[in-house]
Amino acid sequence: MEDGRSVVDLMWAMGLSEESVVRVSRLWGKSAARNRGRTHLLLGHLLDTAAVAGVMWDHYLSSAFRRRLDEIGGGRGRMWFMWVCGIHDCGKACPAFQALDDDEAKPVKEAGLAWGRLPVDRRQRWRHDVAGAALLRPRLVAEWGSADSAAWVWPLVAGHHGTFPSVQGLRPRYREVQGRGPAWEEAQKAVVDVFTRAVGFKDLADVRPAGALNKAEQLALSGLIVMADWIASDSEQFVGLTDARKVSLVGSRQRAEEAWRRLGLRGGWGGLPLPEGLLAPLTRRLGVVPRASQRELVEQAWSMPAPGLMVAEAPMGEGKTKAALAAAEVLAARFGLDGVFVAMPTQATSDPMYEQVLGWVRSFDPELETQVGLLHGRRRFNPKWRDIWEEWRNQTEGSAGEGESAGLDPFDVYGATEEDAEYGMPPRPAGGSVGAEERADTPARWFLGNKRGLLTAFAVGTVDHLLYAATRTRHVMLRFAGLVGKVVIVDEVHAADVYMRQFLLEALRWLGQAGVPVVLLSATLPPAQRQAFVDAYLSGALGSADTTCPVPEAAGYPCVTAAYTLDGTPVAVSSREAVPSWRDSMPTRVDWLPGIDRDGALIAAAVRQAVADGGVALVVVHQVDRAQGIHRALAEDGFEGELRLLHGRLCSAHRAERTEECLGLLGPGAGEGRPGRMVVVATQLAEQSFDVDADLLVTDLAPVDLLLQRIGRLHRHDGTRRPKGLAEPRVLVTGVAAGGGRRPQFLPASKAIYGEWPLLRAAALVAEAAGPLGGGASPKAGWSIPADVPSLVARGYGTPEICPAEWDEAAARELWRAKQEQRERNAEGVLLTRPREWGAPTLEGLHYAGSRAASEEELDAVVRDGGRSVETVIVRRSDGGFQAHDGTWIGVHGEVDDETAVDRLLGGTVRLPTRLTEAAEMGLAPLPGWVGHPWLRYARALVLEEDGEAVLGGHRISYDDVLGLIVERD
Template sequence: MDGSPAPDQFWAKLKYKNDDRSTGKIVEWHPLLAHSADVAAVTEALLQRTILRDRLAALIGWDELSDVHVARLSALAALHDAGKVNHGFQNRGHSTRPQAGHVRPIVDVLSTPSLQEKLLLPLGLGEMMSWFDGRKDPDHFLRATWAHHGEPVDSTRDQDTSLWEPDSRNPLDELKRLGEHVRSWFPDAFREGTPFPEGQSDFQHAFNGVLTLADWIGSGFPYADDREQNFLKRAQEIAEERLTKQAMLAKSYQESLETSVGFSGILKKEEWTPHPVQEIGLSHPVYEKGGLTVLESDTGSGKTEAAIARFFRLYQEKTVDGMYFAVPTRTAAKQLYMRVYETVQRVYERQDADPPPVVQAVPSYYKIDGVEGTPVAPFTVRWHDEEEEDEARERRWAAEGPKRYLAGAIVVGTIDQVLLSALQVRHAHMRGAALLRHFLVVDEVHASDVYMTRLLSAVLDHHLAAGGHAMLMSATLGTESRLRLTKKTVRDDDIPPPDEATQIGYPLVTHVSAERDDPTPKVTEPSGYRKDVLMTAERRADDPEAIARRAIDAAREGARVLIIRNLVEDCRRVQEAIENQLGAEASDLLLSIGDTPAPHHSRYADGDRKRLDAAIEQAFGEEDDDGNPIPIQGAIAVATQTVQMSLDISASLMMTDLCPVDVLLQRIGRLHRHDRSHPSGFEDPECIVLTPEERNLSSAIVRGGEKDGQGLKGGHGLGTVYSDLRVLDATWTLLEDEDLETWTIPDDNRRLVERGTHPHVLRDLVTEKMKNEPDDVAEAWDQHQNWVVGERTADAVSAKHVLLQRHKSFGHQQFGEDLEKVKTRLGQDNVRVEFSEPMPSPLPPNEGPSISALSIPEHLLRDRGEETVSLEDLEADDVQETDEGFCFIANEKRFRYVHLGLSRIEGK
């Protein structure tokens, strides 16, 4: 096209010069009919040639969707932008007034009787009525069709009817033209066929998700040059090409694996014999209508490989089109990503086939097929490799933004990306539909957070109802938690008492069909690797100098010492104490970037965090990038929870704050993780648990029983990071048990978890304190227990309030919960603070400005009692470079960023 072409037909998409609408200069436009065909063709491909066809059928209790039903849903998809014929929208292409959107006006037609017959009959709605059993279902499906921008839209009676009146353009003529094309594109839709059953709201929500996904994909199609061509045929050809490259059409990747993968196909050493727990997980039957596997086994027993092997079995049997592997933290996801990517590469190389793309689903960390990228504009990423952009663009599409992650083929990411598919947040339906394609794997499952557990349960309910497959993995899952995950309805008397629960075998595999009616766990033999960990509780949590001396002495004897604090502030205090004691020797023993020592926690810029991850893997890992063993030598890493899960690192000695026993066992998984030699004096693993000076956690309980953590000297996250003080006290009691001076892992895992988390144990603990402690202490514990029970109930109610109400007809539930509150509960409560000029990092190599933004936890941007800070981006003020780094002001609070990371300067 030449010049600045104004649309001479009804248009759907405009392209402005330099992609800048403010220029007002249109360089290209896409006809409404062409875009309608684009989205319809993608919808048709997704429903004809992916597992989504079976998933949607399962949601209405059918074995399959017929070609007629696929054609009907594709025809509805072709009508998704019918609202764009209104004058307010079309005026945007001609810089005239009035202007309007395209979703609200067409949805409003549903509550405007005078317009319904006038506008909807030309689209073919009269014939479409026979597609549905329910009288109201056409309304619900039209709402699901038109509200394709991320959330339901309610109709109002405040309709501007002039938007639809004929003038130089006639919207009615274009609606009729669109309806005629839909009939010609999808003639099967208008043939006889069983109507969709009445009131299947889950199905309506899922269809909206598929359509929204199709709209995202179809909106990236090239604009049509020929205004008279066969738009559907053109769109089908583009959809075939793009969906194949994106691996959403998985058939070619599934069939290129000509022989069974199994364990021998995924491991570096093909002759390796799988552990019993892995073999059982792989050999369990594949339920035709979906199933769930819960794998409880010790850290290092190969659960990750068990999940990958199970995935490839399902993938080859074409019961899934992909995998999403979810872990709790960004650090864990980045570490796990390379393991999964390398495994997928190995599997396909051994069968001489091209692998599907492997996406890293961690916001701000762009990675696919092992290649990193950098964002250069919204929805645009520059990839740092030699691939031709045109060749690789479609393959990398899913990696270029969080809303797309679940549309990837094989995806490794954080659990929050999964949970967002079940919440009342924009594009949840699209995420949910994309997730239905996958084998869902969730690692490090435990039940310390009722809110998160309820969200995960909602995801599983929908996933299994659609015939999906899932695996949950944990080294520390309590009996109550396992029952609630593997059984649809759990009564209190279903939960065995502690004595019985501690006798349940370990490792344990529970494999159930999607109905989850009769879970029957199966005990297996452990991996064979055991370690006897000497457990000591030392009241040093308040003494960073003593912690530093102990760590330095051990490191000088050749030990790799891992110190895990619950709070970033405590982490920094210990780091500073070690640096001060070591002086010039600090960079020799401490985790360092170049010659600059640094702790490992979450409050670093993205680039610095990447380098810290690489540094700790190099200092505490088993092999280097070339697969050679890393020599064990004296080293100290001071960290927070960022290192406790999914990282393949190994310490000779561990020092950790008191935490719940299930979390403590996760941390111990980083101690003597590899079966390798350790220096003299550290041949046997030892874990020192740092506790407060006073053996009285009741000082962290304030009036009404609420935890506070400020009553304890130093706090140390006892009552803040971990709010149920009963669990912490039970863990402390375990450490004081003379019969448990040594914990044998994994033999003692079941006993330890039940004695530290079982609800009966926790109630009995408080009962004993009420009998034996002074009145004020007894009353505090009684109030705290009541507060915990109330909070758990409130969390369950809160979770229910923010969940998608899929049991309600689409459009009859609006998103009422504030998005910021939802994000906060998911741990996404960081505020991005941007710098007008990039600042240099305090960590080497200091090669010029590299930090353009920092993520700051919302609570650091306000004082106690101040209102919650908006999660919108902020710009830093009064930015000043210093000898140690730089400082700045955000939301009237002053911060510094140095080699110790980000911290707030108190009182300023």
């Protein structure tokens, strides 16, 4: 029961001596220097955090997680959640923290809490998060009478600044830092006891949990503690209190409710009712006539007896994503979940999915639109995202734009103190103002801060954000907390390579243990990967590192696999009856276009001939230089105006514009606006989740599953008028040539990306359809798409040899396998848990030897093992100053005050080739005028001189508005 008395009244009622009351009343939690000029007492901050937790319980936590906490709290889940969030900073009641600020330390010392000499070496500093665990752990063991209960609770306190230490780390090297003597001992005990009473418990023994959360639930709870702490550390919302007589839970609750309202924070569905009808999520919500495969996925969601994993495999263009959203509604309503995260393979695929999810969320409540986060580094250039933020900026007085108002810095972490400097956590700037109160129909800026994106109720982003939550990195708990309470959908799950897949498997283990429903989507999933995903999820659900549950063979394709646990037993089921595809399989003509020339002249000539009488061709190649060469050749041949070029070295603005344009011209809604003749030249950006309809595909040879993904762009939409010569889908496979002894030769880039063995297998399968690579009398069989997809994928990654003997497939396989195993081992070093640690019941020592990667760029290097690359912002030197890539003047030193100019400047963001990473990190820096700007101060400027070129790492670099970044050896 909440007590409206001040903490001073409580201390008197508890029988504390006058000296103790004075001492506890002097302990500070936020210094004036770092709290907008107002000291905030320690008990005030603890109660503020507890009060924020109470508001989070009422308005943010999913009902599923509330139920678990109610079980742990013996029916008092809300109060227990408030206690565990608020107690996090009890370790600030020690000399190591109280001595951090001389002005704040003076009254503490005067009250009789003295200390001797403290270590000055930062490496010997005693952090208050660890101090809190050291202070609390022995009391929990003694007063709860259970070492097991204490064992999982103290790491929640020790880890609230982002890392979990081992129990050995709770012993300070210098006893002085924790506090000596009866005065300190009494004060520390009083802080815990007064706070515990203020929250509503009789005493510390009364707090003892009725059970234990599993490790994944502990990690989610830890993230929620961090969230509550960061909100309560916002000094704009929680003005410092220096008089303990004004500190009470009632007062903190009023402050917390006001802060929650002012910040515009909210959860998602808030208790989603069951849909009215089995297929209503498809028919009424999404407005589709259900296809058989969509119906199968939704029906499986209705029939699963517990949260679990669903793997939906269906042809390209089948409508898997809409079916997954419908299934997510069913799962959320049945199991008490509050939102959805949709993970996409790339930034380019995230943008159209974001728009689709926006429309879906609006169908529940138009105001929820602003709770859909787009999570990738180039979201500023998504038109829908910008529309929402432009509307918000127009309604919010004094706003500086996304992530810039209220002193909000995309690299800032709320709650940071002096002791966090060693971890690269800057303090919150002293300036700034929240401006007008945020409205219910505008976005909550708080969720835009670093590491917080997944905490939004609905989010769409790259799969990297899911993988980050499976890394042993700082504040991983905050990311994981953003997943628990949601349904997680992973589209194009096959796109994760073997290195990324280790993090995906680790994420599935943790999500399985946390009871988070997961839906995986793919058109071309190798059977071994499906089995690995099922085993990982069920291993987590059962708390075992090596669970195996064979997946029964599906009756056909499309199919749905469901995996869950029932009374402690793993269960995996597949579609029991054949599920027909929504359209009949089409014979697809497959031909060779042998050639490994880098300039692309051969491809340009073939495309020119194929679309001479009209038609849409999609060309997919593996090198930017090669794509640029093909574009040049076609442009010189009269295709200007009918060409589009898409690759990863376009600046952000151009890439977003062209992606949107291609989808508009060739997407499902193109209709009569579809051009009579057009050629799209692209790299692997066009491989998946790129909903365009082409008549002809020209593609470099790739592993068969990826080859089939590209074929999925052919004849994709019904009712499209096509030239007579392209009435049937046609594929030209290039990037390969007959070598000595008829063994294929591949593009060096293809071998570097995929390895030789999958390419040999793909070449053998193509040869079955197109005839021998070097020519011959074998009949051309072609492929039937999508009917042949499952067997082609299975054979492409199977064990029986399918290549001619002279290709020496066995040797290529061994080399490939050895490299794959090495990449798996490389990932193990930064996985959230090593295999031997999976059975540990608590979070103790989770971050032992972890990575200190913090920024998204650093995290990308953790979850992707390719060569590191860096992004730069193109600027052009002109007479007397600089211009943005589009000619916008940005001042003598690059200074930019106008928000529109900032957007135009950042529209010139481009990623450099990996071979220039080292030179860029050493030689490129922000312009002088960017130093104080939150969006620019970490950006590297690529300055093109007045001749339009820059020299970097022995290369000449220029930017062409059509071709993109051009890199040539100097």
